[in-house]
Amino acid sequence: MRLSELCSKEIINLENGEKMGSNGYIDLIFDELTGKIEYILVPGKFRFFSFGIKNYIQIPWNSIKRIGPDIIIIELEKSNYGNKI
Numbered sequence: 001m002r003l004s005e006l007c008s009k010e011i012i013n014l015e016n017g018e019k020m021g022s023n024g025y026i027d028l029i030f031d032e033l034t035g036k037i038e039y040i041l042v043p044g045k046f047r048f049f050s051f052g053i054k055n056y057i058q059i060p061w062n063s064i065k066r067i068g069p070d071i072i073i074i075e076l077e078k079s080n081y082g083n084k085i
Helices: 003-007
Strands: 010-013 019-022 027-030 037-043 056-060 064-067 071-074
Touching: none
Parallel strands: 010 071
Antiparallel strands: 010 019, 027 037, 037 056, 064 071
């Protein structure tokens, strides 16, 4: 699967049914030593007063339960969304 195909999928959290991100922009963070994917980086929710500030959420790769044709299902408690960048 190509990164561009991954970007077109919606991300849904199985824990609470929340839509985490959609489409258009997803980035990956790799472990430099092993080359394995560690995190998916998705844009956070838009904040009105945060002009010019990018808010991204790191979702651990091991939180992904399924990647389907249209959707990525993750299982992650909101308190464990990873670092916000």
